[in-house]
Amino acid sequence: MSGPLLEAMDLYKSFGPTPALDGAGMSLWPGEVVAVMGPSGSGKSTLLHCLAGILRPDSGTVSYNGTELSALSDVARSELRRTEFGFVFQFGQLVPELTSLENVALPLRLGGMRRREAEQAATEWLERLEVADVAGKRPGETSGGQGQRVAVARALVTRPKVVFADEPTGALDSLNGERVMRLLVAAAKDTTAAVVLVTHEARVAAYSDREVVVRDGKSTQVELIP
Amino acid sequence: MHQGYSPKVYTGGTVVAMSIGLTLLGLLETGPRHGYDLKRAYDEHFGQDRPLHYGQVYSTLSRLLRDGLVEVDGVEAGEGPERKRYAITASGVTDVRDWLVTPERPEPYLHSTLYTKVVLALMSGRSAAEVLDVQRGAHLETMRTLTRRKLTGDLADQLICDHALFHLEADLRWLELTAARLDQLSAEVRR
Amino acid sequence: MTMLRLRPRRRLRQWWIDLMLGIRLAVGGGRAGWGRLALTAVGVGLGVTVLLAATSVSHMLQARDDRGYARAVPTSESAKIPGVDPVYAALRETTFDDRDFEGVIVQKTGPNAPLPPGVDRLPDVGEVVLSPALRQLLDSPEGELLRPRFPERVVGTVDPSGLTGPHELFFYVGVPDVAGSSGSAVTYHFGRPSQPRYLDGLLWLLIALGSVALLMPVVVFVATSTRLAAAARDRRLAALRLVGADGEQVRRIAAGEAFVGALVGLVVGVGLFALGRAIVPTLDPPALRGGIFAADVRPDWTLVALILVVVPVLAVVIAMFSLRRVMIEPLGVVRRARNQRRRLWWRLVPPVAGVALLASQGGRLSQKTRKKASNCR
Numbered sequence: 001m002s003g004p005l006l007e008a009m010d011l012y013k014s015f016g017p018t019p020a021l022d023g024a025g026m027s028l029w030p031g032e033v034v035a036v037m038g039p040s041g042s043g044k045s046t047l048l049h050c051l052a053g054i055l056r057p058d059s060g061t062v063s064y065n066g067t068e069l070s071a072l073s074d075v076a077r078s079e080l081r082r083t084e085f086g087f088v089f090q091f092g093q094l095v096p097e098l099t100s101l102e103n104v105a106l107p108l109r110l111g112g113m114r115r116r117e118a119e120q121a122a123t124e125w126l127e128r129l130e131v132a133d134v135a136g137k138r139p140g141e142t143s144g145g146q147g148q149r150v151a152v153a154r155a156l157v158t159r160p161k162v163v164f165a166d167e168p169t170g171a172l173d174s175l176n177g178e179r180v181m182r183l184l185v186a187a188a189k190d191t192t193a194a195v196v197l198v199t200h201e202a203r204v205a206a207y208s209d210r211e212v213v214v215r216d217g218k219s220t221q222v223e224l225i226p
Numbered sequence: 227m228h229q230g231y232s233p234k235v236y237t238g239g240t241v242v243a244m245s246i247g248l249t250l251l252g253l254l255e256t257g258p259r260h261g262y263d264l265k266r267a268y269d270e271h272f273g274q275d276r277p278l279h280y281g282q283v284y285s286t287l288s289r290l291l292r293d294g295l296v297e298v299d300g301v302e303a304g305e306g307p308e309r310k311r312y313a314i315t316a317s318g319v320t321d322v323r324d325w326l327v328t329p330e331r332p333e334p335y336l337h338s339t340l341y342t343k344v345v346l347a348l349m350s351g352r353s354a355a356e357v358l359d360v361q362r363g364a365h366l367e368t369m370r371t372l373t374r375r376k377l378t379g380d381l382a383d384q385l386i387c388d389h390a391l392f393h394l395e396a397d398l399r400w401l402e403l404t405a406a407r408l409d410q411l412s413a414e415v416r417r
Numbered sequence: 418m419t420m421l422r423l424r425p426r427r428r429l430r431q432w433w434i435d436l437m438l439g440i441r442l443a444v445g446g447g448r449a450g451w452g453r454l455a456l457t458a459v460g461v462g463l464g465v466t467v468l469l470a471a472t473s474v475s476h477m478l479q480a481r482d483d484r485g486y487a488r489a490v491p492t493s494e495s496a497k498i499p500g501v502d503p504v505y506a507a508l509r510e511t512t513f514d515d516r517d518f519e520g521v522i523v524q525k526t527g528p529n530a531p532l533p534p535g536v537d538r539l540p541d542v543g544e545v546v547l548s549p550a551l552r553q554l555l556d557s558p559e560g561e562l563l564r565p566r567f568p569e570r571v572v573g574t575v576d577p578s579g580l581t582g583p584h585e586l587f588f589y590v591g592v593p594d595v596a597g598s599s600g601s602a603v604t605y606h607f608g609r610p611s612q613p614r615y616l617d618g619l620l621w622l623l624i625a626l627g628s629v630a631l632l633m634p635v636v637v638f639v640a641t642s643t644r645l646a647a648a649a650r651d652r653r654l655a656a657l658r659l660v661g662a663d664g665e666q667v668r669r670i671a672a673g674e675a676f677v678g679a680l681v682g683l684v685v686g687v688g689l690f691a692l693g694r695a696i697v698p699t700l701d702p703p704a705l706r707g708g709i710f711a712a713d714v715r716p717d718w719t720l721v722a723l724i725l726v727v728v729p730v731l732a733v734v735i736a737m738f739s740l741r742r743v744m745i746e747p748l749g750v751v752r753r754a755r756n757q758r759r760r761l762w763w764r765l766v767p768p769v770a771g772v773a774l775l776a777s778q779g780g781r782l783s784q785k786t787r788k789k790a791s792n793c794r
Contacts, residue, residue, distance in 0.1 A: 035366075037362070039402060039406060182377060201395070202362070202365065202366060202369060202394065202395040202398045202399075203369065203373075203392070203395045205366060205369075206366060206369035206370050206372070206373040206391065207370075207373055208366075208370070211362075211363075211366055213359055213362070215355060220359065
């Protein structure tokens with residue numbers, strides 16, 4: 001690999017008068033797990049959203065494999081989310097009307113895969129994340145830990161290059177949080193997916209290979225020597 | 227580099243010298259053992275970074291024998307203390323039980339090096355955030371090592387590593403809070 | 418090097434999958450999902466019922482009129498029909514206990530008397546043929562005081578083809594001297610040519626006004642339930658965006674959802690209409706004397722076809738249209754708050770249409786009432 005997989009430079013983004021990002025940037029290399037740390041309100045989630053192309057920075061560049069994200073059309077960015085990226089948020093990312101199995105199969109279905117193939121792949125991932133028993137249940141009927149593991153399965157089912165995890169254990173107790181992190185990192189390493197892990201918990205960040213610290217919209221990253 | 231926070235400090239500290247005797251008693255409660263087995267069991271569960279010396283084992287055992295907390299269960303042919311098999315006595319069991327149900331004194335880490343360094347750095351007008359970032363880097367490095375060990379180790383490993391991880395995390399949280407407060411304070415002073 | 422594999426879309430299949438996904442989201446979404454669907458279905462269903470009823474009114478009135486004309490005693494001299502023995506007949510109206518009765522007194526002149534619709538045998542002197550409702554009334558305790566007025570022998574029942582409604586109190590009675598009675602005529606047949614309802618335009622105006630009055634609360638109900646469900650829908654669609662649905666896909670999915678609601682609404686509407694139709698004969702509204710036969714409540718099939726097509730299409734169009742104003746982003750729904758031009762003409766359409774309808778019928782209305790006044794005997 002000649003350069004970073006994902007690279008953000010000089011990002012500015014404000015919601016109202018106070019800037020959320022004030023010149024932040026970071027790079028992500030293939031297959032690495034990077035923790036984005038910082039106090040709440042520091043802009044770490046905003047940084048993640050910009051990196052994933054779901055938020056457009058006011059200025060600055062985000063390039064994925066050398067392609068500038070802001071230059072892409074909505075369709076192309078959607079496709080990127082569906083095929084190259086995976087998402088695990090603190091909560092709310094699963095569709096409450098669909099069962100766990102359907103939720104995991106969703107990105108494949110949105111990409112046009114036939115139901116049987118999609119659900120077969122989804123089943124394998126549910127097994128891998130140790131939640132095959134809740135395949136037929138809706139998000140409201142599972143525990144928080146199970147729900148997050150379903151979310152991890154869905155994030156990885158398309159074998160993405162990058163998984164964006166925003167406080168994935170934020171709503172979980174220590175035991176369930178550990179379990180989610182262990183499975184997430186193991187699965188990401190197995191599929192050589194890189195992970196951007198936003199967290200304010202050091203114990204969660206300890207699953208990373210290195211960390212980027214965001215404070216007041218500025219970031220400092222511990223440089224990786226490639 | 228920050229030598230002060232290697233995993234050793236914590237894991238080695240899980241069993242302080244005073245309680246080695248009680249720990250050995252606890253191990254003997256599961257069944258009579260030879261001195262050598264005892265040392266191995268101890269090292270496996272509690273002494274990853276700081277194994278016991280043989281001398282330490284036998285001096286402790288002879289103290290326990292003297293106090294009537296253990297007894298010699300059998301002697302095999304040959305010479306030396308390593309041929310003796312030790313068993314726990316009824317009063318030994320009582321001691322172990324009493325020890326387990328007696329709460330440890332909560333240790334306030336007021337005199338740790340970390341605390342001293344941070345306070346000094348801050349008092350000398352350095353940026354709290356910088357101190358925090360450097361310290362966090364060192365802490366996280368250690369925490370990563372512990373996490374890796376936890377993921378490959380057995381239950382005892384996991385428990386020990388978690389114990390250390392929670393303590394390190396607590397340090398960092400205190401540091402974050404302090405840094406936030408002091409940055410706020412210095413901003414107010416400068417105004 | 419490009420990793421953005423924008424492979425050619427298997428468009429049609431993807432459209433199908435998106436729509437099916439929308440349908441899947443509408444049905445079987447747990448208790449809350451079913452609740453939402455039920456609300457939509459009931460709302461749309463009530464609307465459809467009102468529309469179906471509105472299209473049925475015209476036929477219902479016409480059918481009643483037609484049967485009324487078909488049994489009428491001709492007023493003018495009727496042409497001689499060979500082989501038919503003419504009948505002296507006169508219309509009689511009376512009341513009992515605040516109820517209106519109608520009937521025909523007849524006097525046969527021979528065995529080959531003409532028959533009015535719904536009657537097997539025209540009564541001879543001392544005989545009577547009754548409508549089922551009248552017969553029931555006479556048999557009941559309520560009818561005790563009425564019985565002396567019908568001493569004749571009952572020889573038959575008028576069946577529905579000779580009645581305007583199921584509760585109509587109607588009779589044919591054989592009387593010795595009809596020829597000398599007032600208003601009598603000698604006739605070779607029953608029935609006058611039926612006239613198209615001359616108040617058609619006015620009728621439509623009334624139907625339109627009535628429907629609007631009934632649809633108003635339904636519209637408010639649908640709008641409220643839609644608004645209540647909007648937050649959940651926004652969350653759902655944003656979640657779909659996050660997983661990689663593009664803007665168009667999300668719209669298609671929403672369209673699929675709306676389509677299901679409308680479809681179930683149609684079924685509910687048709688069901689409610691059928692239920693109403695079954696209940697109608699048991700009612701006896703004073704405005705429609707004699708009540709209504711279920712068979713007369715028949716919607717205009719071309720309008721029904723129109724409703725069946727328009728309602729789902731409208732639901733889908735409204736769903737798509739309502740999404741035009743919002744940007745569904747992976748992180749949530751952003752309403753385009755830019756000051757929208759309030760398009761006045763849009764809001765003017767209903768009142769203008771109403772005024773136009775009134776104006777077009779107003780003139781005819783005064784004309785017809787004059788004509789009707791002059792028609793009165």
